[in-house]
Amino acid sequence: MAKEVSQGDNHASVKAPPEPSPLRKAKFFKANMRILITGGAGFIGSHLVDKLMENEKNEVIVADNYFTGSKDNLKKWIGHPRFELIRHDVTEVIGTLNVLGLAKRVGARILLTSTSEVYGDPLVHPQTEDYWGNVNPIGVRSCYDEGKRVAETLMFDYHRQHGLEIRIARIFNTYGPRMNIDDGRVVSNFIAQAIRDEPLTVQLPGTQTRSFCYVSDMVDGLIRLMEGDNTGPINIGNPGEFTMLELAETVKEMINPEVKIVTVENTPDDPRQRKPDITKAKELLGWEPKIKLREGIPLMEEDFRQRLGIPSNKN
Numbered sequence: 001m002a003k004e005v006s007q008g009d010n011h012a013s014v015k016a017p018p019e020p021s022p023l024r025k026a027k028f029f030k031a032n033m034r035i036l037i038t039g040g041a042g043f044i045g046s047h048l049v050d051k052l053m054e055n056e057k058n059e060v061i062v063a064d065n066y067f068t069g070s071k072d073n074l075k076k077w078i079g080h081p082r083f084e085l086i087r088h089d090v091t092e093v094i095g096t097l098n099v100l101g102l103a104k105r106v107g108a109r110i111l112l113t114s115t116s117e118v119y120g121d122p123l124v125h126p127q128t129e130d131y132w133g134n135v136n137p138i139g140v141r142s143c144y145d146e147g148k149r150v151a152e153t154l155m156f157d158y159h160r161q162h163g164l165e166i167r168i169a170r171i172f173n174t175y176g177p178r179m180n181i182d183d184g185r186v187v188s189n190f191i192a193q194a195i196r197d198e199p200l201t202v203q204l205p206g207t208q209t210r211s212f213c214y215v216s217d218m219v220d221g222l223i224r225l226m227e228g229d230n231t232g233p234i235n236i237g238n239p240g241e242f243t244m245l246e247l248a249e250t251v252k253e254m255i256n257p258e259v260k261i262v263t264v265e266n267t268p269d270d271p272r273q274r275k276p277d278i279t280k281a282k283e284l285l286g287w288e289p290k291i292k293l294r295e296g297i298p299l300m301e302e303d304f305r306q307r308l309g310i311p312s313n314k315n
C-alpha cells in the first residue's frame, strides 16, 4: 500500500514505495507466479518461457515487438490458458526504465539480462564481476555496451532508492537452437556457413577468444539467480575459451570437413579476449555449465538444418 512519509528537514511529502509483493522472493517452481518476459520471443527468452511453463502454477506473459524474435519460437504455447503474447515495443521511452517502473508499481522482482560487453575490450582476464570494464564510449559498438551499463546503473538506483528486488546477470556468448540464423553472431555464422557449403569467415586476427554457453545451461543459471538472494551482477557463461580459428576448425570438423576457412577484416573495437570468471556463480548459485561446445554444436546443427531445409548427407 502507498503511504505518505515526510523526508528530511524540509518536511517534503513524498509517496513511499508500495509494499512489495510477498511473491517477490518466491521460487518459480513452488508458487503461483505471473512472470513477464520482455523479449520472450527471442532466442534465450523463448527457452526461458519453455522452462517456466513447466510449472503448472506459473502464468507467463511475453511482451515482444518481433524486432529479432519470432512467434514461431513460442508456437507451442500460443492459445495456452496460462500463456499470453503481447506485441509491444518496450522502448516507448526507455525500455529498462519502463520495466523498472512497472516492477516498482507492482512490487515485483526484476532480472536484467546484461552482458559481458560491459567489460568492453577487457584488461583483466578472465573477467570478474568487480572489473569495471574498458569500453570505448564513442565506438561503433558502444550503444549496446553503454546501453547495458546504463541499464545496470538504473537497476541499482531503483534498488537503493526504492528497495526494489533486482538481479543482474552478465551473460557471456550463448548459443543453441532457435538462434537467429543471419544476425552475424559467430557460432550461428559458422554453423550456417558450414551447412550451406560456404567458406567459414573468420574475422582477423582469428586469435581473439570467446567462451560459449549452451542455452539450457544459461536458462538454468538465470533461474537460479532469480531464485537466490544475491542481486549480482553475476557472470553467467561457460569458461571454456576458444579462439575464433579454433571454433571454425571445430565446426568444420564436426559439420562439414570440406569447407574452407577464410579470414576477413574485423569490425572496430572487437574485444580480443573474453572468458568469464564464474567463481561467484559457483559459490552463490551452485551453478556451473554442463554442456561442452562439442556436445552443443550438433544440437544446434540439427535445428539449423531443419530451418534452412538442408538435411545432413552424413548417413
Ligand SMILES: NC(=O)c1ccc[n+]([C@@H]2O[C@H](COP(=O)([O-])OP(=O)(O)OC[C@H]3O[C@@H](n4cnc5c(N)ncnc54)[C@H](O)[C@@H]3O)[C@@H](O)[C@H]2O)c1
Residues within 6 Å of the ligand: 038, 039, 040, 041, 042, 043, 044, 045, 063, 064, 065, 066, 067, 068, 069, 070, 088, 089, 090, 091, 095, 113, 114, 115, 116, 170, 171, 172, 173, 174, 175, 180
Ligand atoms: N545470446 C547471447 O549470447 C547474449 C549475450 C549477452 C547478453 N545477451 C542478452 O540476453 C537477452 C536475450 O538475447 P537473445 O540472444 O535471446 O537475443 P534475441 O535477439 O534472440 O532476443 C531478443 C528479443 O527481444 C525482442 N525485442 C527487441 N527489441 C524490443 C523492444 N523494443 N520491445 C520488445 N521486444 C523487443 C526481439 O524481438 C527478440 O524476441 C538480450 O537482452 C541480450 O542483450 C545475450
